[in-house]
Amino acid sequence: MSSEELAAWGQTTAAQVRKDLSHFGSFGKRGLGYQAGELRESLRTLLGIDRSWKVALVGAGRIGLALYEYPAFRSRGYDCVAIFDSDPSKIGTAWGDQSICALEVFEEVIKERDVELVILAIPADSAQEVASRAVEAGVNGILNFAPIRLNVPPEVPVEDVNLVIELEALSFQITQRT
Amino acid sequence: MSSEELAAWGQTTAAQVRKDLSHFGSFGKRGLGYQAGELRESLRTLLGIDRSWKVALVGAGRIGLALYEYPAFRSRGYDCVAIFDSDPSKIGTAWGDQSICALEVFEEVIKERDVELVILAIPADSAQEVASRAVEAGVNGILNFAPIRLNVPPEVPVEDVNLVIELEALSFQITQRT
DNA sequence: ACATCATTGTGATAACCTGCACATAGTAAG
DNA sequence: CTTACTATGTGCAGGTTATCACAATGATGT
Numbered sequence: 001m002s003s004e005e006l007a008a009w010g011q012t013t014a015a016q017v018r019k020d021l022s023h024f025g026s027f028g029k030r031g032l033g034y035q036a037g038e039l040r041e042s043l044r045t046l047l048g049i050d051r052s053w054k055v056a057l058v059g060a061g062r063i064g065l066a067l068y069e070y071p072a073f074r075s076r077g078y079d080c081v082a083i084f085d086s087d088p089s090k091i092g093t094a095w096g097d098q099s100i101c102a103l104e105v106f107e108e109v110i111k112e113r114d115v116e117l118v119i120l121a122i123p124a125d126s127a128q129e130v131a132s133r134a135v136e137a138g139v140n141g142i143l144n145f146a147p148i149r150l151n152v153p154p155e156v157p158v159e160d161v162n163l164v165i166e167l168e169a170l171s172f173q174i175t176q177r178t
Numbered sequence: 179m180s181s182e183e184l185a186a187w188g189q190t191t192a193a194q195v196r197k198d199l200s201h202f203g204s205f206g207k208r209g210l211g212y213q214a215g216e217l218r219e220s221l222r223t224l225l226g227i228d229r230s231w232k233v234a235l236v237g238a239g240r241i242g243l244a245l246y247e248y249p250a251f252r253s254r255g256y257d258c259v260a261i262f263d264s265d266p267s268k269i270g271t272a273w274g275d276q277s278i279c280a281l282e283v284f285e286e287v288i289k290e291r292d293v294e295l296v297i298l299a300i301p302a303d304s305a306q307e308v309a310s311r312a313v314e315a316g317v318n319g320i321l322n323f324a325p326i327r328l329n330v331p332p333e334v335p336v337e338d339v340n341l342v343i344e345l346e347a348l349s350f351q352i353t354q355r356t
Numbered sequence: 357a358c359a360t361c362a363t364t365g366t367g368a369t370a371a372c373c374t375g376c377a378c379a380t381a382g383t384a385a386g
Numbered sequence: 387c388t389t390a391c392t393a394t395g396t397g398c399a400g401g402t403t404a405t406c407a408c409a410a411t412g413a414t415g416t
Contacts (some may be wrong), residue, residue: 002364003363003364009327011327014363015404015405016405018363018364018365019366019404021365026364026365028363028365029363029411029412030362030363030364030365030410030411030412030413031361031362031363031364031411031414032362032364032413033363047350048350048353048354049349049350053345053349055345062240062243062248063244065240065244066239066243072341073341073342073345076345078342078345116352140348140352141348141352143344143348147250157347157348157352157355159345161341163250163251163321166321167231167254167256167321168225168254169337170319170337171226171227171231171295171319173319173335174318174319177318177333177335180394192393193375194373194375196393196394197374197375197395199394200395200396205394206393206395207381207382207393208380208381208383208392208393208394208395209382209393209394210382210394211392211394
């Protein structure tokens with residue numbers, strides 16, 4: 001597969017593909033291109049997605065449920081090993097093979113099950129507190145659906161997903177289109 | 179409110195805030211700062227979010243449900259005026275005040291209800307087809323949850339949301355952290 | 357063995373973005 | 387009215403990112 005082909009796939013240019021890859025090493029053969037399977041594996045290793053990750057889900061609401069049942073997570077190596085919620089009526093009930101835990105036992109469960117990533121699917125007003133507790137408990141990264149900017153130490157990466165902003169980005173582009 | 183304060187809020191620098199705003203006009207008063215409410219309204223107009231937008235949801239699965247019930251959408255002016263699904267057992271049933279429509283009547287309903295934005299919460303294999311039909315029916319923008327790059331004319335903006343990639347971005351950063 | 361061809365990896369170049377620093381202008385007080 | 391003060395808007399400089407263009411290199415065929 002040539003950088004040209006890869007570029008078409010990724011909506012970019014051939015030069016961009018080659019430059020980007022060159023920052024991490026030399027993956028292609030001159031005159032031939034890249035061997036797709038080999039490149040794929042190299043990149044998987046490079047990105048740290050050549051193994052499975054233990055994930056905890058905080059918030060057993062509708063968004064939490066959608067994420068928990070999202071097949072792509074498991075198939076890409078993200079294993080949900082714990083679910084938390086603050087609602088007493090949900091605690092103890094089970095989704096699939098996971099029983100929903102109370103936030104009171106958060107640290108305990110996180111450590112016991114070696115959770116590395118936490119998905120926050122809870123309202124904005126409790127997100128900061130849970131995030132801080134997660135960091136304290138040794139979590140390595142946070143995927144945040146709450147519409148606030150979390151304050152965490154720089155060594156713990158946070159990825160924010162804000163669906164309203166995505167819609168607003170569309171609105172903006174449409175408005176600009178004159 | 180000074181650019182300094184705004185910068186702290188948005189995790190950036192005062193100079194950046196001023197430069198960015200200056201691209202769209204002059205909103206502040208020298209020696210005083212910005213008047214928050216006024217600035218807010220100016221930006222809302224600029225971004226095209228000073229009005230409500232009519233949205234159709236395609237895919238009445240768990241992700242679709244989570245989005246449909248997401249209160250922030252309605253409160254920010256995004257009105258879901260139609261829901262579509264291909265599953266015959268869902269068609270005709272209702273979520274809240276919306277009855278789920280068949281994809282057969284897609285174009286008809288889109289035009290009749292003046293839908294401007296479409297949210298695609300369906301599997302990758304049918305996303306391109308629905309996207310093309312949406313563009314053809316006159317939709318102005320697409321929020322795409324399917325993990326494929328949609329092929330649509332450049333005047334129709336597409337925002338992609340890929341939750342697996344968000345998790346992978348975390349994995350990468352953690353791996354790099356050495 | 358040699359020539360031809362295709363495509364990489366990369367130095368040079370251009371475009372873009374961020375941050376600094378200050379002239380400018382509006383406010384307030386004497 | 388004049389002076390002192392504050393915070394904007396912006397030209398400039400530095401750094402980062404994208405694009406170009408080509409020498410280097412391996413494959414293929416004669």
